[in-house]
Amino acid sequence: MPEKYVIHTHPVPNRFKPIARSGVIAWEEGCLRCAVCVKEKCVYDVYYKRGLDARYMTDSIDNLCMNCYRCVQGCPKELIQKSVNPEFTAMGDSFFTPAIIARLWYQAETGKIPVSGAGYPGPFCGPGFDSIWTDMSEIVRPTRDGIHGREYISTSVDLGRPSDFLLLDDAGNMVEEPPVLVDIPMPILLKVPPFGNINHTTFLGWATAAMKLGTMLACSLEQLSVLPRELHPWLIPLLDMDSLNPESIPKGVRIVELVKNDGWEDNLAKIKSTFSDLLVCIRIPMKQGMEKEALILANAGADIIHLQREEALTADEKASEEFGPRHVKEGIRSVHMALVDANIRNNVTLIASGGFAMAEHVPKALLCGADAVFSEFQLLIALQCRMCRRCVSGLSCPVDIGGASAKWVTARVINLFGAWHNQLLEVMGAMGIREARRLRGEVGRAMFYEDLDEATFGSLGSVGEGFELE
Amino acid sequence: MSSQSKFKFPEAVKTPSRFRNPIGKYRLHRTDKCISCGKCVEICSYGVHVIRRGKVFAENHYLCVGPGCPDPCHKNCPEDALFCRKNPTFDALGDKRWTADLLVSTWYMAENGCVPPGGLDYKVGASGGGFDKLRIIVKKGKTGLEDLPDEEFDTTVKLNRREDNAHRVKIEVPFYGGGMSYGSVSIRTILSRMKAAKALGTFCCTGEGGYPDELKPYDDNVITQVATGLFGVKEETIKRVKIVELKYAQGAKPGLGGHLLGDKVTPAVARMREAVVGHPLFSPFPFHSVYSVEDHKKHVDWIKAINPQALVSVKVSTPTDIDMVAVGIYYAGAHIVHLDGSYGGTGAAPEIAKKNIAMPLEYALPKVHRFLTEEGVRDKITVIAGGGIRTPHDMAKIIALGADGICTGTADLVALECLRCHNCESGRGCARGIATTDPELTELMEHDWGTQRIINMFLAWRKEFVRILKRLGMKSVKELVGRSDCLVHLDYMEKKSLKS
Numbered sequence: 004m005p006e007k008y009v010i011h012t013h014p015v016p017n018r019f020k021p022i023a024r025s026g027v028i029a030w031e032e033g034c035l036r037c038a039v040c041v042k043e044k045c046v047y048d049v050y051y052k053r054g055l056d057a058r059y060m061t062d063s064i065d066n067l068c069m070n071c072y073r074c075v076q077g078c079p080k081e082l083i084q085k086s087v088n089p090e091f092t093a094m095g096d097s098f099f100t101p102a103i104i105a106r107l108w109y110q111a112e113t114g115k116i117p118v119s120g121a122g123y124p125g126p127f128c129g130p131g132f133d134s135i136w137t138d139m140s141e142i143v144r145p146t147r148d149g150i151h152g153r154e155y156i157s158t159s160v161d162l163g164r165p166s167d168f169l170l171l172d173d174a175g176n177m178v179e180e181p182p183v184l185v186d187i188p189m190p191i192l193l194k195v196p197p198f199g200n201i202n203h204t205t206f207l208g209w210a211t212a213a214m215k216l217g218t219m220l221a222c223s224l225e226q227l228s229v230l231p232r233e234l235h236p237w238l239i240p241l242l243d244m245d246s247l248n249p250e251s252i253p254k255g256v257r258i259v260e261l262v263k264n265d266g267w268e269d270n271l272a273k274i275k276s277t278f279s280d281l282l283v284c285i286r287i288p289m290k291q292g293m294e295k296e297a298l299i300l301a302n303a304g305a306d307i308i309h310l311q312r313e314e315a316l317t318a319d320e321k322a323s324e325e326f327g328p329r330h331v332k333e334g335i336r337s338v339h340m341a342l343v344d345a346n347i348r349n350n351v352t353l354i355a356s357g358g359f360a361m362a363e364h365v366p367k368a369l370l371c372g373a374d375a376v377f378s379e380f381q382l383l384i385a386l387q388c389r390m391c392r393r394c395v396s397g398l399s400c401p402v403d404i405g406g407a408s409a410k411w412v413t414a415r416v417i418n419l420f421g422a423w424h425n426q427l428l429e430v431m432g433a434m435g436i437r438e439a440r441r442l443r444g445e446v447g448r449a450m451f452y453e454d455l456d457e458a459t460f461g462s463l464g465s466v467g468e469g470f471e472l473e
Numbered sequence: 474m475s476s477q478s479k480f481k482f483p484e485a486v487k488t489p490s491r492f493r494n495p496i497g498k499y500r501l502h503r504t505d506k507c508i509s510c511g512k513c514v515e516i517c518s519y520g521v522h523v524i525r526r527g528k529v530f531a532e533n534h535y536l537c538v539g540p541g542c543p544d545p546c547h548k549n550c551p552e553d554a555l556f557c558r559k560n561p562t563f564d565a566l567g568d569k570r571w572t573a574d575l576l577v578s579t580w581y582m583a584e585n586g587c588v589p590p591g592g593l594d595y596k597v598g599a600s601g602g603g604f605d606k607l608r609i610i611v612k613k614g615k616t617g618l619e620d621l622p623d624e625e626f627d628t629t630v631k632l633n634r635r636e637d638n639a640h641r642v643k644i645e646v647p648f649y650g651g652g653m654s655y656g657s658v659s660i661r662t663i664l665s666r667m668k669a670a671k672a673l674g675t676f677c678c679t680g681e682g683g684y685p686d687e688l689k690p691y692d693d694n695v696i697t698q699v700a701t702g703l704f705g706v707k708e709e710t711i712k713r714v715k716i717v718e719l720k721y722a723q724g725a726k727p728g729l730g731g732h733l734l735g736d737k738v739t740p741a742v743a744r745m746r747e748a749v750v751g752h753p754l755f756s757p758f759p760f761h762s763v764y765s766v767e768d769h770k771k772h773v774d775w776i777k778a779i780n781p782q783a784l785v786s787v788k789v790s791t792p793t794d795i796d797m798v799a800v801g802i803y804y805a806g807a808h809i810v811h812l813d814g815s816y817g818g819t820g821a822a823p824e825i826a827k828k829n830i831a832m833p834l835e836y837a838l839p840k841v842h843r844f845l846t847e848e849g850v851r852d853k854i855t856v857i858a859g860g861g862i863r864t865p866h867d868m869a870k871i872i873a874l875g876a877d878g879i880c881t882g883t884a885d886l887v888a889l890e891c892l893r894c895h896n897c898e899s900g901r902g903c904a905r906g907i908a909t910t911d912p913e914l915t916e917l918m919e920h921d922w923g924t925q926r927i928i929n930m931f932l933a934w935r936k937e938f939v940r941i942l943k944r945l946g947m948k949s950v951k952e953l954v955g956r957s958d959c960l961v962h963l964d965y966m967e968k969k970s971l972k973s
Contacts, residue, residue, distance in 0.1 A: 025565040028561075046901070046914070047904070069894060071894055071903075071905055072496070072566075073492070073905065075494065075562055076490075076495070076496065077493050077494070078493075079493060084561055084562045085562045086564065087561075087564050087565050106824070116824075116825065117823065117824040118732075118821055118823050118898060119822070119824055119896070120819065120820050120821050120895050121819065121883065121891075121893045121897060122725050122816055122818040122819060122827060122860075123570065123828050124568030124570055125568070125569050125570070125828060126569050126600050126601050126602070127600040127601050127603050127605065127606075127833065128602055133828075135829075136831060136832050136833075137829055137830050137831075138792050138793050138830075139722070139727040139790060139831045141721055141759065141789055141792060141798055142721065142759045142760070142763050142764055362825055363825050363828070363829040367829075426823065426825045432728060432729065433727055433729055433830045434728065435728070447793075448793070450836075455832060455836045459839055459840075460606075460962035460964070462957075462965075463957060463965060464961065464962060464966050465961070465966070466610050467610075469613055470610045470612055471610065471611060471613050472609070472610055472961065473609040473611045473944055
């Protein structure tokens with residue numbers, strides 16, 4: 004068995020107090036000065052541990068409070084109340100909801116899978132990936148640890164154009180060189196987000212995280228140029244020029260990305276003839292006609308197709324003819340199926356970006372037909388970003404991301420994806436699938452809300468004459 | 474009806490909150506203008522106001538029903554000294570599945586043994602799908618059953634339909650208590666649930682954590698669980714009970730094992746589970762001895778060899794092929810197939826597993842019911858639904874979708890004043906003394922109080938369920954099984970009316 008892939012995480016403290024969901028409101032007026040105050044009886048010692056963050060004038064109590072409500076329910080004058088924090092509910096957007104942001108913060112801080120007691124508290128289902136349930140196997144599962152002599156779960160995937168078979172001559176030697184493939188240990192690549200209070204220190208932190216994780220970071224050529232040479236193999240520079248000079252491609256780079264502009268075919272040919280071992284990823288937007296585009300690219304010899312959801316943040320609201328499918332889920336399935344129908348699915352890699360918020364979206368994207376995904380906004384949220392977008396309008400960053408050290412950035416990103424990787428293992432283990440490659444397009448092991456709901460309740464739509472709702 | 478009249482349900486006994494300030498939806502504020510005339514005490518039929526030594530207090534303002542009140546005290550106050558506001562703490566409480574309304578109304582039921590009189594939605598949550606979009610439909614007007622006393626309605630469920638040598642067990646109410654292990658919850662919580670089960674003529678499951686000696690008096694109402702870790706499973710414990718449950722998977726963490734954090738492994742827990750104090754305990758997944766239906770049959774046979782009269786229940790989660798799994802369970806010789814839906818409770822589980830793996834109960838149950846019927850074995854096996862049933866309305870809906878009865882868990886804990894803070898797994902466990910093994914926190918709750926709270930809640934459930942049966946014109950729970958025509962799904966109803 005190959006060496007086991009383990010992401011080592013360790014707690015990395017927040018630089019700023021995170022915004023808590025609810026706050027403790029305690030009045031002094033009318034206090035009876037009881038001999039033993041309910042605040043002293045707090046199981047979690049919240050009232051002892053609390054402190055004031057002098058810089059931001061925030062009280063740490065709301066982050067410490069575990070919501071047992073015993074002080075609220077115990078104070079004889081009812082002077083303590085809990086209330087929802089409006090600053091929390093105002094965070095993020097319809098895609099990166101406050102709850103999702105808070106969960107990502109937790110993972111970047113601790114490197115742990117969120118584990119909690121009591122059942123699922125959320126909505127029955129949600130838009131996009133949240134309307135998929137993954138299957139489980141009642142009796143069979145490979146183990147994440149490979150105990151009892153059984154194989155452990157592999158999350159690695161290949162990037163490139165694997166061939167269907169090897170050609171051998173009479174002596175049993177390979178007739179042609181095997182295809183160039185880049186093997187990444189988990190189906191997640193990183194991508195520099197389009198906004199954020201970021202600078203070369205942030206890039207350095209992200210690129211180092213990509214290297215340590217064994218995955219890659221997509222960035223611009225300019226961003227690559229400020230980073231040390233030893234990181235280049237872990238970067239995917241975007242070459243968005245009309246006419247490309249292959250000499251400009253830095254040495255050591257293993258994958259480059261092209262935009263599908265007018266000169267793309269020339270550029271692809273130039274790269275392929277100059278560097279036989281360089282993989283080319285070509286980016287197309289996820290909108291109408293993308294299936295055709297993908298087929299053209301795959302037939303022209305592109306190694307990787309990057310299906311990019313523009314307007315990822317408001318994917319569902321922006322659903323229209325112009326923007327194509329309602330959700331990334333449908334977009335991936337549609338392109339995947341077009342490639343399957345054309346019999347070339349196995350000869351090209353499909354990576355999707357945009358429309359992913361949480362760890363569970365990764366295996367679901369794979370089930371829909373992607374080989375891997377690009378994660379972008381999570382790179383900011385790992386650094387405590389609140390998705391407030393003040394930076395977009397040139398205002399100051401409330402969590403001063405630009406001021407964070409590269410080391411801190413790296414550790415936070417490793418923590419987040421360490422937690423994601425563990426969650427991927429949980430889902431695959433439950434499914435009884437031991438290879439991430441085998442998740443791709445396996446819709447038989449996914450359950451879709453649209454199908455199940457219609458099949459179960461579609462016939463329960465009528466209220467007969469003379470009947471009413473109870 | 475003679476067999477039912479033999480069983481007598483206990484009386485509801487008012488059992489107020491353990492805490493000084495119960496949380497309600499509304500708060501009544503009294504200003505200095507109050508002249509203590511007593512008008513509010515007189516007109517409030519909910520007992521919000523009390524008069525003591527000539528002074529009036531809104532002592533029970535958690536009982537206030539808010540704007541829907543027919544005689545609002547604040548509008549009748551001669552001095553305008555009262556005003557009613559929504560309680561800000563109420564808004565910070567609850568979640569989409571267990572809304573603050575559901576929590577507070579369950580507390581009301583546990584206190585009073587009946588559903589709340591108004592101001593709270595005690596029927597559905599806000600999850601936006603499944604149970605929360607299903608409604609029961611009834612004929613307009615009277616059914617003629619309105620005036621029949623509740624005792625005339627048959628809520629019993631036969632658990633042995635194979636009619637074999639095993640016990641012919643019948644439960645008096647269409648529900649029993651789901652497994653919660655010693656270790657995940659306190660001994661007082663377990664005892665409260667067991668004693669309530671006995672009083673209500675039903676069962677309660679030990680979960681996978683051993684069979685404490687304190688439960689011996691309730692042997693006839695205990696279901697003992699055999700799960701993958703085999704913690705505390707002994708020949709003797711299997712012989713002691715009428716029902717043995719084989720747990721393959723749990724809805725909240727399907728395909729994953731159990732996990733008891735080290736902090737909760739106190740000396741007593743460690744002794745019971747034959748483990749080391751302070752070390753986390755993992756129940757593996759799956760049974761390493763089961764890789765096929767044949768292997769599963771071997772497990773069922775083991776149980777039957779040790780206790781030939783035991784009923785065998787098999788608890789599984791809800792994968793795509795749940796219908797095949799259910800039939801396999803039947804042919805292996807089990808008496809009960811227990812489906813645990815993916816939105817059920819847990820003492821600790823990865824959040825990713827609670828939401829994303831395996832399907833909700835509302836989809837799985839009708840699928841199993843249909844398939845067992847088509848295979849011609851539906852009347853030979855009892856189908857129990859669990860995992861995400863919060864109210865008597867959920868219970869009626871899932872029975873209409875094909876279950877014979879249901880299994881509860883979280884609702885029992887809410888009756889004991891759980892407010893779903895989700896911290897059962899961390900540190901010393903539950904700060905409210907329910908899901909903890911910490912000796913000091915366990916002291917927060919008396920088991921007599923807990924027993925009565927659970928009895929009260931379930932009496933309210935039965936009463937409400939019988940009310941639904943009356944509205945449906947049915948006299949027994951059996952008539953409702955599989956009657957999905959008694960349900961309407963709001964999404965599809967809307968579509969239909971939009972089309973026409």
